[in-house]
Amino acid sequence: MIHSLLKNKKIILASASPRRREIFNLLGIKALQEPAAIAETIFTQNPRKLVKTHARNKAKEVARKYGSECLVVGSDTIVYHRGKILFKPKDKYEAADFLCRLSNDYHYVYTGIAICYKNKVFTTYEKTKVEFKHLTAEEIEEYIKTGEPMDKAGAYGIQGYGSQFIRKLNGCYFNVMGFPITKFYELLKEIL
Amino acid sequence: MIHSLLKNKKIILASASPRRREIFNLLGIKALQEPAAIAETIFTQNPRKLVKTHARNKAKEVARKYGSECLVVGSDTIVYHRGKILFKPKDKYEAADFLCRLSNDYHYVYTGIAICYKNKVFTTYEKTKVEFKHLTAEEIEEYIKTGEPMDKAGAYGIQGYGSQFIRKLNGCYFNVMGFPITKFYELLKEIL
Secondary structure, three states, rough: HHHHHHOOOOOOOOOOOHHHHHHHOOOOOOOEEEOOOOOOOOOOOOOOHHHHHHHHHHHHHHHHHOOOOOEEEEEEEEEEEEEHHHOOOOOHHHHHHHHHHOOOOOOEEEEEEEEOOEEEEEEEEEEEEEEEEOOHHHHHHHHOOOOOOHHHHHHOOOHHHHHHEEEEEEEEEEHHHHOOHHHHHHHHHHHO | HHHHHHHOEEEEEEEOOHHHHHHHHHHHOOEEEOOOOOOOOOOOOOOOHHHHHHHHHHHHHHHHHOOOOOOEEEEEEEEEEEOOOOOOOHHHHHHHHHHHHHOOOEEEEEEEEEEOOOOOEEEEEEEEEEEOOOOOOOHHHHHHHHHHHHHOHHHHOOOOHHHHHHHEEEOOOHHHHHHHHOHHHHHHHHHH
16 A cells, blocks of 8 residues: 555655645655745646646656655646636636536546656656536635635635535546545556 | 525534544534434345435434424445445454455445435435455555544545545545535435
């Protein structure tokens, strides 16, 4: 299991996300959390490429400060809806726009993972299909008032109030939360 | 949204489950938690019937103690694997047996919900398909040592160490955690 694979390793989580912190906690992983100071640029409309590159940049940026024996984990999550990449909303108007788009439709959540270890970088990604129920204008307004959408890709959180908007999920739940656990486990087994 | 539908209502959660408590918290539902003292008998091998009846019995048992203006929520979750219903394991040997069965195969999680309100009972249920990766004997042993399987139907928890065993999920994640949020929301809208 993950916690025994990582026993006696120094782990750095190169992310500011409280959701990723929470996932590490539930897996029993003791990690230092150090966000990478990386600007996330949209250099491609290919979601898979984008999240893997962002994850890699984050992990590499943080790994430079630590020894090569440290295992540094970078990660990036985006929402992909009908050819458009949705990041964190800039303001509540963009949040409302995102939620309107997602309403009564399906979208994909992509997360890239990168691990820096012994001067090498290993990457993988996960893709999960999510279906939203129809959202009324009232629900969108109410949801934005909770403050939950603002720091989340696609303007919703699956592990909070946003949970009640999801009709169906196909794939990895934790990917939608921001960190695909099973893919991480597979990658670790390859590396260690 | 759920928290505004339930505003000014007195809610009783007729369940001892800390997972259900957690789900109520993340939805912003203020509820009293009062477990029902009901023996869960296997009177049928039909999983849908079973979870709905158990949920109904739990909700009715607790509702008797409260006024009819209270909204009492009962719930029951089971794992259904190749025609066999898996409850909470009796001991660590049964937990190992359950995990062996689930390894490298799919199963279904069923949760029944019952709401007692104004002397009526309303029920619904949710079904989610879950696929496990192959578990090694070591992983099963290690997992049982964490103590996590013992109080959970099918001997695993999706929101803990067990998360790393799941290859794929099709349907509602929160159903697997023990309480299908979207179905609950739909039922509430019908009732209120």
